[in-house]
Each structure stands twice: as C-alpha cells, then as structure tokens.
Amino acid sequence: MNNTGQVEQEKQEGWYKYGMMFIFLEAFIALAQTVFALFSTLSGAAG
Amino acid sequence: MDKKGTKVGQLILAASGFLVSFIMWFATAAFSVAIMQEYGLEKAQLAVLASSAMWLQPFFRQYAGVVADKIGAPKAAAIALTYTGVFSILSSFGHNYTWLFITRLVVATAGIFFVIGIQHVAQWFNKQEMGLAQGIYAGTGNVGAGLGALMLPRIYGLDYRSAFLHLGVLALVLAVVYYRIGVAAVDRKRAVQARKTATLRDTLYVVTRYASIALMLQYAMTFGLEIGLNAWLPGYYRLAFKGQFEAIGYTSLEALAIAAGTVAAVQSFNASLWRPFSGYVSDIFLRKKWTPWPFLTQHQNISPRIHWVFTAMVAVSIMMILLTFAGLSGNLTLSVTILAILGFTIAFGTGSNFGLTPVLFSKNPGVATGFIGGISTVGGIIYPLVFGLVPNIHIGYATVAVLMFIPFMLIFIVAFKRGQHIDVDAGLGTWEKYGVAGPLEETKLS
Numbered sequence: 001m002n003n004t005g006q007v008e009q010e011k012q013e014g015w016y017k018y019g020m021m022f023i024f025l026e027a028f029i030a031l032a033q034t035v036f037a038l039f040s041t042l043s044g045a046a047g
Numbered sequence: 048m049d050k051k052g053t054k055v056g057q058l059i060l061a062a063s064g065f066l067v068s069f070i071m072w073f074a075t076a077a078f079s080v081a082i083m084q085e086y087g088l089e090k091a092q093l094a095v096l097a098s099s100a101m102w103l104q105p106f107f108r109q110y111a112g113v114v115a116d117k118i119g120a121p122k123a124a125a126i127a128l129t130y131t132g133v134f135s136i137l138s139s140f141g142h143n144y145t146w147l148f149i150t151r152l153v154v155a156t157a158g159i160f161f162v163i164g165i166q167h168v169a170q171w172f173n174k175q176e177m178g179l180a181q182g183i184y185a186g187t188g189n190v191g192a193g194l195g196a197l198m199l200p201r202i203y204g205l206d207y208r209s210a211f212l213h214l215g216v217l218a219l220v221l222a223v224v225y226y227r228i229g230v231a232a233v234d235r236k237r238a239v240q241a242r243k244t245a246t247l248r249d250t251l252y253v254v255t256r257y258a259s260i261a262l263m264l265q266y267a268m269t270f271g272l273e274i275g276l277n278a279w280l281p282g283y284y285r286l287a288f289k290g291q292f293e294a295i296g297y298t299s300l301e302a303l304a305i306a307a308g309t310v311a312a313v314q315s316f317n318a319s320l321w322r323p324f325s326g327y328v329s330d331i332f333l334r335k336k337w338t339p340w341p342f343l344t345q346h347q348n349i350s351p352r353i354h355w356v357f358t359a360m361v362a363v364s365i366m367m368i369l370l371t372f373a374g375l376s377g378n379l380t381l382s383v384t385i386l387a388i389l390g391f392t393i394a395f396g397t398g399s400n401f402g403l404t405p406v407l408f409s410k411n412p413g414v415a416t417g418f419i420g421g422i423s424t425v426g427g428i429i430y431p432l433v434f435g436l437v438p439n440i441h442i443g444y445a446t447v448a449v450l451m452f453i454p455f456m457l458i459f460i461v462a463f464k465r466g467q468h469i470d471v472d473a474g475l476g477t478w479e480k481y482g483v484a485g486p487l488e489e490t491k492l493s
Contacts, residue, residue: 015055019179023323026186030320033193034387037309042380044296 052230054171058184060229061164064124065188067221068160070195071135071214075100075151076278077199078207080285080304086144090286094435097278099148100155101431104424111159112166112417113250117242120167121229124160125222131157132218139212154211157218158274158424164188165416169405170232178330178402182323185401186394189322192277193315196308204301252481253411254418256474261462262404263419264455265360269396271426272363272447273318279431280311280386287440291379310383317390318397325398329355344463352403353463359395360456366392367448374441407471410487 039045075082076097083093115123131154138150164184172180203210232238253259284307285292297306331337332351340357344350366389373382400419408415429451434443463469471487472478478486 016176016179019176019183019323020327022183023179023327026320027324030317030390033197033316034313034383037313038380038383041306041309041383042295 052228054180054233056228057171057230058168058180060225061120061124061167062184062187064128064221064225065160065164065184066191066194067214067218068128068131068157069188069191070199071131071157071218072100072155073192073195073274073277074135074199074207074210074214075155076281077195077308078203078205078210078304079282080300080307081205081207082147083282084205084300086147090282090440091435093282094279094431096148097282097435098275098428098431099152100278101158101274101424101427102152103156104158104427105422107156107159108162108421108424109250109417111162111421112413115163115166116413119231119238120163120170121225121231123163124167124229125226127157127160127163128218128222128225132215132222135211135215135218137215139208139215161185161188162417162420165401165420166413167229167231169413169416170237177405178326179323181401181405182326182398185397186319186322189273189319190316192274193312193319196277196281196312196315200301200305200308205304246483248481248483249411250414250418252474252476252478252483253408253414253487254422255476255481256471256487257462258407258469258471258473259415259418260474261459262356262400262407263423264458265356265396266400266419266423267426268360268452268455269363269393269400270420271423272367272430273315273390273393273397274424274427275430275434276314277311278427279434280314281307283307283434283440284310287374288377288379288382291377310379310386313383313387314390314393317387318393321391321394322398325355325359325395326402328395329399329402342460342465344469345465347469349403349406349469352399352406353469356396356399356403357456357459357463359392359399360452360459362392363389363396364448364452364456367444367452371441371443371445374444375439407469408487 079093079097082088082096088096111123111127134150134153138147138154141147141150165181168180168184169177199210281304285303288307289303292303292306295306297303329352332355333348335351337351338345338354340354343354343357366385370382370385370389373385376382401416404415404419430443430447433447434440437443437446
C-alpha cells in the first residue's frame with residue numbers, strides 16, 4: 001500500500017508540474033491575444 | 048463492464064466538452080450584428096437577446112450537479128451535448144425571429160456543462176491537486192466564449208446559420224465520444240458516495256448557509272459578470288465605438304462585426320486563461336499567510352484564501368468603474384486595455400472562489416458548486432439588462448459596481464468577519480431542522 005501510495009504521489013507531482021507549465025502557457029496566450037486584438041483592430045487589419 | 052480512464056484523459060475530455068458547450072452558448076452573441084441587421088433589432092432588444100443566453104442557467108445549473116452525481120458525469124454530459132446540439136441544428140433552419148430566439152434559448156443551456164464538468168473533475172482528482180485541475184478545466188473551457196467571438200465571424204462572416212449547424216453537429220459527435228470514453232469517477236466507491244449525498248435536504252441546507260450565499264454573490268460579480276460581458280460586449284463596441292471603428296476603416300457591417308468581436312474577446316480570453324493562475328496565487332497567499340484586510344477573519348488556516356477572494360472583489364469593482372471612464376473618454380485603445388485588466392481581475396475572482404469552496408464544503412462539494420455556479424449566473428442576466436437600459440451606454444459598468452458589487456462585498460465581510468471562527472453551519476436554520484446526516488463543521492478548514 002505504501003509503495004502504491006508512493007508511486008501515486010510521484011505521478012501526481014509529475015502531473016502537477018505539467019499543470020504549472022500549462023498555467024503559464026495559458027497566461028502567455030491571454031497576453032498574446034490581447035496584443036493581437038489591439039494591434040489588428042487599430043491597424044485596420046481585423047476586418 | 049467497468050471502463051478505465053486516466054485522470055489527465057478525463058480532464059481533457061471534460062475541458063473539451065466545456066469548450067464546445069461554451070462556444071455554442073455564446074455563438075448567438077458572436078453574430079449579434081448579423082442578427083440585428085436581419086431582424087432590425089434595437090439596442091434594448093439586443094440587450095434582451097444577450098441576456099436571454101443566461102435565463103435558464105440558474106435553474107438548470109442548480110440541478111445539473113445533482114443529476115451528474117446521480118447518473119455520473121459522462122451520461123449527464125452526453126445528454127446535455129445531445130439536446131443542445133439538436134437545438135443548435137434546429138436554430139439554423141427557419142426564418143423568423145421567434146423561432147431563432149426560442150431555439151437559441153435552449154442552446155444557451157449548454158452553459159450547464161460547467162457544473163457537470165466540475166463534478167466530473169472532482170471525481171477524479173484529490174484535494175491537493177483539485178485547485179489546479181479545476182482551474183485548468185474551467186480556464187480552458189471558458190475560453191470557448193472568446194474563441195467563438197474571435198473565430199466564428201472570421202470563419203462564417205455573417206452566415207450565422209451555417210455556424211449554428213456545424214456547431215450542433217460537433218456537439219453531437221462529442222456527445223458520442225463522451226459517452227464512449229468518459230468514466231464517472233476514479234473508482235466505484237467514489238461514484239457510489241456521490242450518488243448518496245445528492246439529496247434535496249442536503250441541497251436546501253447548503254444553499255441557506257451564509258458562507259455559501261456570500262461565495263455565490265462573489266461568483267455572481269466575477270463569473271456572472273464574465274458571461275454577462277461575453278454576451279454584451281460585441282454589441283457594446285459595435286454601438287459605442289462605431290465612429291472610431293469607421294475612422295480606422297471598418298465600414299461594412301461584416302468588418303464592424305469582426306473588429307468588435309476581436310476586442311470583445313479580450314475580456315473573455317483574459318478572464319478564462321488567467322483563472323488557473325489565480326489558484327496559484329491563492330496558494331501563495333496561503334503559504335505566506337497574507338491577510339491584508341483587517342476587517343476579515345485572520346487566524347484560521349484558510350483565512351489567507353478568503354483574503355485573496357476579497358482582494359479580487361475589490362479589483363473587479365475598481366476596474367468596472369475605470370471601464371466606464373474609458374468609454375466616456377471615447378478612447379478605444381484605453382477601453383480595450385482596461386477591458387483586458389478587468390478580465391484579468393475577473394479571473395482572480397473566479398479562480399480564487401473555487402480554491403475555497405470545495406474546502407469549505409468538502410462534505411457536499413457538488414451541491415455547493417451547483418448552487419454557487421448556478422445561481423450566480425443570474426448576474427449574467429441582470430448586468431446586460433442594466434448596461435442596455437441606462438441612458439448612457441458607458442455608465443452601466445460603474446452603475447453595477449456601485450449599486451451591486453459594493454453591497455456584495457459588505458455581505459462577504461459580514462460572512463467572514465474578523466474575530467470570529469468561520470462557522471460554515473451559520474445560516475437559516477440548524478442542520479437538525481433540515482434533517483441532514485450531520486453539520487458541515489466536521490470539515491477540516493485547512
């Protein structure tokens with residue numbers, strides 16, 4: 001049971017680490033979309 | 048026969064279902080310009096159409112969590128995707144406004160998927176990883192609204208009928224996939240336990256606690272605002288900044304729709320994609336034991352998370368007032384910049400709430416989620432109506448902040464005030480009176 005628990009814990013940590021990377025990827029997309037929206041709209045390219 | 052799945056696989060499935068549901072939910076708003084033109088709608092009618100996307104949410108969401116507990120999230124999800132997909136296809140046919148309005152009203156109930164997915168994810172992840180898992184689920188799914196506003200007019204132009212048809216077919220395909228590979232819970236025991244706690248008495252008891260009411264109002268001023276803005280903003284920018292858009296060169300109706308949709312999506316993208324980050328900040332508050340607000344509870348382990356929730360409420364209120372000033376200035380760049388920061392603060396609010404709710408209501412997370420995630424959507428109905436009914440189209444944001452958000456914050460302060468042990472059982476009537484198995488207080492506030 002302990003062994004199983006340890007394996008589970010390691011899996012969880014691995015998943016969580018990728019989750020953290022995903023957070024920053026999403027934040028980057030949000031910033032990129034904001035910049036894209038501003039530039040494309042104000043430059044007249046959005047339409 | 049037991050089906051097997053992985054937690055990451057189920058998370059991706061839930062987020063995909065939520066994403067498609069959100070695109071369908073707000074597809075009407077993405078084509079508001081085309082619909083306005085075809086049926087000759089006025090500003091007030093646009094506000095009604097925008098708010099109608101939220102009308103059935105409070106009632107349906109409240110019970111969606113209970114149904115998911117009862118029959119399992121995959122079946123509940125398949126049902127939701129099937130009927131909304133069918134009505135989306137139906138909405139693409141017919142040529143009168145009544146038909147369009149009614150069918151889209153039903154399609155808009157796709158928003159109930161939020162509660163089903165929350166329940167699905169909760170059944171697969173443990174407490175320590177729940178915040179991040181729910182953040183990724185909700186943050187990724189919510190982006191569907193922004194994605195719809197950004198992409199649908201680009202792909203379909205003013206041809207909203209084709210868009211509704213294709214989205215309906217996509218929902219039907221996903222319903223089959225969800226039913227085939229979705230697994231209700233990580234193990235049978237967890238699924239059976241969920242079935243047992245989904246009772247009417249438990250629901251009534253949880254929804255009458257002061258803490259759940261305060262958190263529901265907090266979610267109404269963040270998520271409720273997010274969805275209200277999703278429905279409202281494309282029309283707002285099209286009407287309020289028409290002159291500025293035309294000066295840039297957006298003269299045709301289609302170009303105006305795309306430009307307005309592009310800037311409106313800024314709020315949705317930021318409110319959705321920063322949401323998981325808010326859970327991370329909540330963890331930092333907890334780790335550093337930050338309790339900046341002197342009038343809120345200070346000394347319990349969970350106090351820092353409550354302070355982060357309140358910080359987000361203050362930030363949202365300030366940004367709403369600033370959005371009014373930006374609109375009144377007539378400066379499109381300033382308005383879009385403020386809108387992006389507003390979305391950012393909304394994400395703080397939504398992410399912080401679901402870092403707290405499952406911990407406070409760990410005995411009945413599905414019921415609490417259904418209530419907080421359900422009734423709060425009333426905000427999404429009311430805000431567009433206020434925005435559309437005030438004499439000046441820019442004033443609505445500050446009006447909502449002053450008349451609604453400040454009272455919500457006062458209620459939150461009373462529910463979690465300083466010098467008092469957080470009593471999740473405080474509310475209207477005792478647990479004995481409701482006949483539930485026991486108090487919520489057994490919950491460990493950690």
